[in-house]
Amino acid sequence: MSRRTWINLLLFALLCLLAALTWWLQPTPLPLLTDLDPGDIKSIRISDNSGRAIRLHKSGGIWRIGQTPADSDRIRQLLEISRTPSFDRFPAPEHQLEAFGLRPSAIRLQLNDLELAFGNNDPIDNLRYVQINNLIHRIGDGFQHHLTAPETAWQKK
Structure with missing residues (x-):
């Protein structure tokens, strides 16, 4: 075999080694916040401590707020919270929930x-604490602007 063939074989072996390392070192995907499929969600309720309560429901394939058509793009963005990654989860310490x-x-x-309760942000990673049943999850904070939006922001424009 010529020297050029040996170099090509060596380069091919190196390429295979790099491909195998890349595949092997890929991180495992994070678990999802919920098992809900956004397409299966038919009702949404957003409430806060000030008494604000926004109710959205899907009937006939159309989202509504009361009898008014709702902004389906905004709802689709909010429903992605059900599939957002949970960076970690731990049992909710019943007598320390105030700290979160x-x-x-x-x-x-x-x-x-399914009810999700939103708390503070983690001071280190700035991830949001979310309680579902007796577990606290830490998720990215990209949904807060939807959760704090006024009722008029949900109406179709």
């Missing part, structure tokens, strides 16, 4: 029958 901003929680989101 979860007693009382500032904002509650109900997707069908």
